[in-house]
Amino acid sequence: MRLISNVASSNRFFTDLNSFQMQQRRTLSKLPLQANFYPMSSAAFLQDSTSRLSLLSAQSQAVASLRPGELEVVLDRRLQQDDNRGLGQGVTDNKLTASLYNLLLEDRRGGPQEVGGASVEHLSLLAHLTSLSLSHPPITMVAPSNSQVPKLRPFLPLRSSLPCDVHLLNLRTLEDSQEAESPSQEVALLLHRKGFDCSSTPEPPLQCTWSVHEEVNLDDLFSPLQFGSVRRSGLTLLREDDEPESARQQQPPHITHLRPMEISAFRVELN
Incomplete structure (x- = not known):
């Protein structure tokens, strides 16, 4: 093309x-x-x-x-x-x-x-x-109207939009360290802040915002979920940064210092 x-x-x-x-x-x-x-x-x-x-x-x-x-x-x-990579013939069966x-x-x-x-x-x-x-196209799952599967309680996350330059990579439950294969009260939250070029301004302007102070308010995003402590971690979630305890306990919980061109990982405790 x-x-x-x-x-x-x-x-x-x-x-x-x-x-x-x-x-x-x-x-x-x-x-x-x-x-x-x-x-x-x-x-x-x-x-x-x-x-x-x-x-x-x-x-x-x-x-x-x-x-x-x-x-x-x-x-x-x-x-x-043949490209001498083990196939033994040319690649002519394109689909x-x-x-x-x-x-x-x-x-x-x-x-x-x-x-x-x-x-x-x-x-x-x-x-x-x-x-x-x-x-990342949306995935729509539809169940037949006569299905015998019990209905789940409605859950409507992301009541407000993320900042334009922040991408939610993952939000998943962590296993309990005491009981194997049991969920804990902590979740792993991975955010990627994009680095973008400011020389182009779309018309009309985008309908989302971006934070000058590099912060994300979790209570506004994931209501009605209630979050406790927020602890910065490595991407493997096996270690925690040496932050003072006062910085980990924030009311309401905020995630700060999301630097452009970096992926940040957090261990977030659910109340």
């Missing part, structure tokens, strides 16, 4: 690394064709001083910019000969596969940020939200 635009991108374009950060790529004519393709986990974009063209993908594929203003995506490939993309064109203001002589770029806030909607 080839996308052709009038974006003056020269021989530079950007792809993401594990859906976490964007990496600048360069197309070099002295390299063979296959050496100018790079992995695209979920996003790639071209840009100049006034515009940006972002390709957001629901699946991982290879991407290149072989000419200025163009993006080329490998949807599938066929091999007529029809659905691919899902969103194409986003944005106006830009200001030049690129540079660190150590290299251009450092991020997706815009709108691009982040669009990419998340592709990667």
